[in-house]
Amino acid sequence: xxxxxxxxxxxxxxxxxxxxxxxxxxxxxxxxxxxxxxxxxxxxxxxxxxxxxxxxxxxxxxxxxxxxx
Numbered sequence: 001x002x003x004x005x006x007x008x009x010x011x012x013x014x015x016x017x018x019x020x021x022x023x024x025x026x027x028x029x030x031x032x033x034x035x036x037x038x039x040x041x042x043x044x045x046x047x048x049x050x051x052x053x054x055x056x057x058x059x060x061x062x063x064x065x066x067x068x069x
Contacts, residue, residue, distance in 0.1 A: 018067060018068055018069065019045060019065055019066065019067060019068060020065070020066045020068055021063070021064070021065050021066075022063075022064050022066070023061055023062070023063050023064075024061070024062055024064060025053065025059055025060070025061045026059055026060070027058065027059060027060075028050065028060055031050070031060060031062055035047055035062070035064070038064065038066060042067070043066045043067045044064065044065075044066060044067075045065040045066060045067055046063075046064070046065040047062060047063070047064050047065075048062050048063040048064075049062075050062055
């Protein structure tokens, strides 16, 4: 691996390590509170639209991307 390739790989790993991506499941009220807190602290990067769990389950699922630092 050349020096340039090694530097590029290291930079890509550092960029990837800056975020955490998770799926959260819960009641709409609980998810709204969690998203509000993440937004106020500046950690929230992206949040998906709510996806119902289905099958009569009242919970929703959302995808979050958060800054780690």
